[in-house]
Amino acid sequence: MKTVPILNLKGGVAKTSTAVNLAAILAGDYKKRVLLVDADSQCNTTEFFGGDPAAGSLADVLRHEYDGGVYAASCIQASNFPGVDLLAGDDSLMDLDLTKAETGTAKAAVLRDMALLLAEEDRYDVCIVDCPPAFNAASAAALAASDEVIIPIKLDAFSLRGMTNLLRQLANARTINPALRLSGILPTMWYRSRRIQEAEETLRGSGLPVFPHIRRTDKVDEMTFDQEPLIVCNPRCAACVDYRRFIREWLNLGGGAAYV
Ligand SMILES: Nc1ncnc2c1ncn2[C@@H]1O[C@H](COP(=O)(O)OP(=O)(O)OP(=O)(O)O)[C@@H](O)[C@H]1O
Numbered sequence: 108m109k110t111v112p113i114l115n116l117k118g119g120v121a122k123t124s125t126a127v128n129l130a131a132i133l134a135g136d137y138k139k140r141v142l143l144v145d146a147d148s149q150c151n152t153t154e155f156f157g158g159d160p161a162a163g164s165l166a167d168v169l170r171h172e173y174d175g176g177v178y179a180a181s182c183i184q185a186s187n188f189p190g191v192d193l194l195a196g197d198d199s200l201m202d203l204d205l206t207k208a209e210t211g212t213a214k215a216a217v218l219r220d221m222a223l224l225l226a227e228e229d230r231y232d233v234c235i236v237d238c239p240p241a242f243n244a245a246s247a248a249a250l251a252a253s254d255e256v257i258i259p260i261k262l263d264a265f266s267l268r269g270m271t272n273l274l275r276q277l278a279n280a281r282t283i284n285p286a287l288r289l290s291g292i293l294p295t296m297w298y299r300s301r302r303i304q305e306a307e308e309t310l311r312g313s314g315l316p317v318f319p320h321i322r323r324t325d326k327v328d329e330m331t332f333d334q335e336p337l338i339v340c341n342p343r344c345a346a347c348v349d350y351r352r353f354i355r356e357w358l359n360l361g362g363g364a365a366y367v
C-alpha cells in the first residue's frame with residue numbers, strides 16, 4: 108500500500124477536490140482498494156463520502172494510547188462510494204497541536220504504523236490523505252506515514268511566490284520522514300489566460316515534476332452539493348477529463364518516478 112498525502116499549507120488550492128476525485132477514479136476506473144484519511148478539521152472529505160466521525164476519527168486515533176496502529180485500523184469505516192473506505196476527520200483535530208502529538212498520548216507515528224499493519228494484511232492499494240491548510244498533529248502524522256506527496260497548486264502570483272515556502276515545507280516534512288518524495292505538483296483551477304499560461308510555464312521550467320493541469324469548471328463546486336465525485340455526477344466535464352489524465356500519468360510513473 109502506498110500512502111499519498113495531498114499537501115499544501117495554502118488554503119483553497121483544491122486539496123480536497125483532488126483527494127476525493129483521486130479516490131473515486133482509482134476505485135471506480137482502476138478497481139483499486141482505496142483508504143481515504145481525512146486529516147482536516149473542516150471534515151469536507153468525511154462529509155462528502157458520508158462518513159460518521161462518531162464511528163471513530165483521526166482525532167480519536169491521535170488521542171488514543173499508542174498501540175502500533177491497531178486502534179487506528181479499527182476506526183476505518185466504509186464510505187458511500189464502492190471501493191473507498193474512510194478514516195474520518197472531526198472538528199476536534201484543530202485542538203490537537205504538535206507538542207501534544209509528540210509528548211502526550213497522541214503519536215505522530217500512529218498513521219505510519221496503521222499503514223504498515225494494513226500493508227501486512229493487504230487490505231488497500233492506496234491510502235490518500237486529505238491534509239489541512241496547516242501544519243498540525245494530523246499533517247505531521249500524515250507525513251510520517253507517506254511515501255510520496257502530491258502538491259496541488261493554484262496558478263496565481265501568491266502561489267508561485269509561495270513555491271519557496273512549498274519546498275521548505277517539503278524539506279521540513281523530510282525531517283519527520285527522510286524517505287518522502289515529491290511525486291509532482293498539480294496545477295489546479297487552470298483557465299486560458301496569458302498570465303496563467305506564463306505562470307504554468309514558469310512552474311514547468313523550475314525543474315520540479317509538474318503534472319498536467321486540471322481545468323477550472325463550475326462543475327467542481329456543483330459536485331460538492333451533489334456529494335458525488337465527478338466521475339459520477341459529471342464525467343464529461345473538463346476537470347473530470349483532466350483528473351483522469353493526471354491519474355493516468357501518475358500511475359504510468361509507477362505512482363511518481365520524477366521524484367525530487
Ligand atoms: N478545477 C476546479 N474548478 C473550479 N473550482 C474548483 C476546482 N477545484 C476546486 N475548486 C473549488 O475551489 C474551492 C476550494 O477547493 P477545495 O476545497 O478542494 O480546496 P482545499 O485546498 O481543500 O481547501 P482547504 O485548504 O480549505 O482545505 C472549492 O469551492 C472547490 O469547489
Ligand SMILES: [Mg+2]
Pocket residue numbers: 122123124147149151237238
Ligand atoms: Mg480541503
